Amino acid sequence: MRCILLFLLLGTMQITASVTYSQSVKLSLNVENMTVQDVLSMIEQKSSFYFTYNLNQVNVNRKVSVNVKNKLVTDILDEIFKSENIRYTISDKHIVLYRADKSELPGVNQKLKTITGVVSDNNGEPIIGANVSIPGTSTGTTTDMDGKFTLEVPDNATIEISYIGYITQRISVSKKNNFSIILKEDTQALEEVVVVGYTTQKKGLLAGSVETTKFTESLAQIPTNSAAQSLVGKMAGVHISVPSGKPGEQASVGVRTGTTWNSSPMLFVIDGIVRDAETFNNLSPNEIESVSVLKDAASAAVYGARSDAGVILVTTRSGISGKISVNYTANFSADFATQEVALTNLYQQGMAINQAYKNFGLTAPQGSGWSDEELEWAKNLPGQGFNMLDDTWHTPYVMNHALSVSGGSEKIKFFGAANYYTQSGFMESTDYNKLNIRLNVTANITDDLQLYASVANTNTNYASSPTEGTDATYTKARVSFEYMPSRSPDGKWIGDGWAYGNPAAAAEGASGYRKIAGYDPKPTSA
Numbered sequence: 001m002r003c004i005l006l007f008l009l010l011g012t013m014q015i016t017a018s019v020t021y022s023q024s025v026k027l028s029l030n031v032e033n034m035t036v037q038d039v040l041s042m043i044e045q046k047s048s049f050y051f052t053y054n055l056n057q058v059n060v061n062r063k064v065s066v067n068v069k070n071k072l073v074t075d076i077l078d079e080i081f082k083s084e085n086i087r088y089t090i091s092d093k094h095i096v097l098y099r100a101d102k103s104e105l106p107g108v109n110q111k112l113k114t115i116t117g118v119v120s121d122n123n124g125e126p127i128i129g130a131n132v133s134i135p136g137t138s139t140g141t142t143t144d145m146d147g148k149f150t151l152e153v154p155d156n157a158t159i160e161i162s163y164i165g166y167i168t169q170r171i172s173v174s175k176k177n178n179f180s181i182i183l184k185e186d187t188q189a190l191e192e193v194v195v196v197g198y199t200t201q202k203k204g205l206l207a208g209s210v211e212t213t214k215f216t217e218s219l220a221q222i223p224t225n226s227a228a229q230s231l232v233g234k235m236a237g238v239h240i241s242v243p244s245g246k247p248g249e250q251a252s253v254g255v256r257t258g259t260t261w262n263s264s265p266m267l268f269v270i271d272g273i274v275r276d277a278e279t280f281n282n283l284s285p286n287e288i289e290s291v292s293v294l295k296d297a298a299s300a301a302v303y304g305a306r307s308d309a310g311v312i313l314v315t316t317r318s319g320i321s322g323k324i325s326v327n328y329t330a331n332f333s334a335d336f337a338t339q340e341v342a343l344t345n346l347y348q349q350g351m352a353i354n355q356a357y358k359n360f361g362l363t364a365p366q367g368s369g370w371s372d373e374e375l376e377w378a379k380n381l382p383g384q385g386f387n388m389l390d391d392t393w394h395t396p397y398v399m400n401h402a403l404s405v406s407g408g409s410e411k412i413k414f415f416g417a418a419n420y421y422t423q424s425g426f427m428e429s430t431d432y433n434k435l436n437i438r439l440n441v442t443a444n445i446t447d448d449l450q451l452y453a454s455v456a457n458t459n460t461n462y463a464s465s466p467t468e469g470t471d472a473t474y475t476k477a478r479v480s481f482e483y484m485p486s487r488s489p490d491g492k493w494i495g496d497g498w499a500y501g502n503p504a505a506a507a508e509g510a511s512g513y514r515k516i517a518g519y520d521p522k523p524t525s526a
Contacts, residue, residue: 021048022090026070034322035410036060036080042320045289048216049073053097057136058086099136112152117179119147119161127183130163135170211235212292215285223331223400225423225432226281227288227314228253238293246470247396247423248432248462250281255295255310267306270314271454274306280314282458284419284436286329286402289315316454318442319406319413327404334397335426343387345482347379381483388480391487391504392473396426408442415440427470429509431463466506476503 027046031039037060040051053060064080073095077088087100119130126147133140134157143149153159153173162168166183173179213219213234224230228251232240242251253266268280294311303311344352350370357364364370370378404417419436438456445451466473486504488494493505 021093022073025049026072027076028069028071029066029076031067031322032065033063034065034320036062036064038320038322039064039066039080043073043076044214045317045320046217047073048093048214049095050093050214051095051097054099054136057099058097059084111155113155113173113177114150114152115159115173115177115179116148116150117181119143119149119163119181119183121166121183122185127163127166130161130166130183132159132161134158135160210292210294211238212290214290215288217327220285220288221329221331221402222285223333223398223421224285225249225421225434226251227283227285227291228281230285230288231291235293237295247425247430248434248460250278252277253293253312255293264306264309266309267303267311268314269303269311271316274303279458280312282434282436282460283314283316284402284417284421284434286327286404286419287316287417287436287438287456289317291315316438316440316456317404317406317415317417318440319408319415321408321410321413324405324407327402329400329402331400332397334395336395337393340389343389343480343482345378345384346381347375349481350375350378384483386482386485388477388484388486388504392477392507393426394424394428396424398423411444413442425470427466427473427507429463429466429507430470433461435459463509466509468506473503473506476501477507 025047027043029039029042031042036058040060044050062084066076066079068076068079074090077095081088081097085100087098089096089098117132119127119132121127126145127143128145128147130143130147130149131140132143132149132151134153139151139153141149141151151159156172156174158170158172160168160170161181161183163183165186167186169181169183171179171181213231215230219230219234222230225248228240229242231238231253232251237255239254240251242249255266265277268275268277270280270283292313294307294313353368354364354370357369399422401420402417403419404415406413406415408414415438417436417438419434421434421436422432424431436456436458439454441453443451443453480503485494486502493502
């Protein structure tokens with residue numbers, strides 16, 4: 001009894017989770033004379049929903065007008081298909097559209113009969129797991145271990161028999177109740193399976209070896225300096241790491257650990273063109289429609305040996321017919337030090353040296369230890385109170401401006417985007433700036449010919465880092481003393497008399513500064 005209750009509880013939890021998103025997300029649409037396909041695309045852009053449908057069943061070229069505000073997706077779909085016999089099922093964020101058969105329509109009664117049959121190949125061997133269904137409906141079954149099936153169908157129905165590697169057949173059941181069906185082998189079957197995974201990216205959403213993320217409005221507004229960083233935590237089994245926190249540092253993407261010294265990198269395909277990791281990372285989130293990661297050898301096989309480390313498929317945004325839509329987003333954030341490191345003055349340095357020898361039971365050699373007179377002199381020495389860390393530190397910030405424009409007619413659609421991203425580090429010489437511009441145009445020349453053109457440009461600028469690197473420069477500033485100034489009273493960089501130079505000057509990218517001999521600096525703060 002306890003096991004039954006546990007299974008019922010788990011099943012209830014699963015059902016609740018699957019409908020939570022569709023019952024909680026509300027959308028607003030105001031479109032006139034727009035095709036069903038464009039309306040569905042608009043729903044996908046405004047949410048995390050994605051649609052699957054058969055073009056032979058759903059007329060997506062039909063034009064509709066929809067004006068709803070804060071409605072559930074079920075209400076919107078009911079409005080779109082109110083004059084059509086189209087049904088839908090929702091599984092979490094996946095919506096399947098299909099045409100209802102007559103038995104599903106209200107007020108229609110049909111006489112049903114039971115048919116049986118056997119599905120085999122050219123050699124007479126039974127085909128296990130072949131699909132037997134009525135096209136355009138949810139009625140169907142699969143063959144058993146002996147290739148046999150049983151199905152209840154209307155008198156005038158047509159059944160479809162299909163299996164991977166064989167040519168699909170359609171048979172009318174109006175004159176027979178028992179069937180012996182032989183499927184012929186399809187020599188292009190394996191190639192077709194690969195091509196489906198390559199050209200129809202939405203198929204990848206249903207495969208366990210493919211992870212897909214749609215760049216919704218909320219995801220596209222996250223300010224990041226690379227496309228890879230936008231995917232952190234969004235894809236199972238995809239590893240994304242950033243080597244350091246330096247502004248403009250590019251993230252790396254991987255799906256498996258390299259097994260040899262010469263492991264190849266992941267393959268990046270952007271709008272069907274093979275590109276490199278840098279081009280992918282330079283994309284801004286507001287110009288990306290979706291990203292799919294092909295993780296196993298089977299799904300990436302179409303790309304050959306180049307895909308042994310996995311493949312990333314990127315689809316940039318396309319225009320939607322209708323009124324011109326303009327979106328602008330701006331973000332600004334800054335980082336502040338929660339705790340500053342206190343620097344040591346000359347007196348404290350002498351005390352620390354004496355205590356170090358004392359802790360080891362040693363006597364400080366001549367010239368290393370500090371006498372009481374020397375400590376008293378250091379304690380009252382004027383010209384202290386400098387802070388090299390304050391001179392090195394600049395408040396880092398991130399600023400992002402994103403602008404996108406979309407619109408067009410049924411014949412020509414366009415999408416344009418511009419993004420300016422700037423990130424400053426706590427050292428002035430580590431700033432990073434990036435400007436992205438993109439224009440995608442889709443033109444329907446005829447019903448069977450479509451022209452797609454894309455123009456994109458990315459301009460990045462990295463400031464010159466300190467010669468010794470940010471880590472070494474920060475370490476030098478952190479171990480500086482209060483009696484070590486970085487500038488003269490007239491604002492010029494000066495040397496501090498130590499072997500490692502002036503870290504504050506190095507942090508700002510200054511070079512060629514010189515030490516002023518005999519200069520007695522005055523403190524800038526007590």
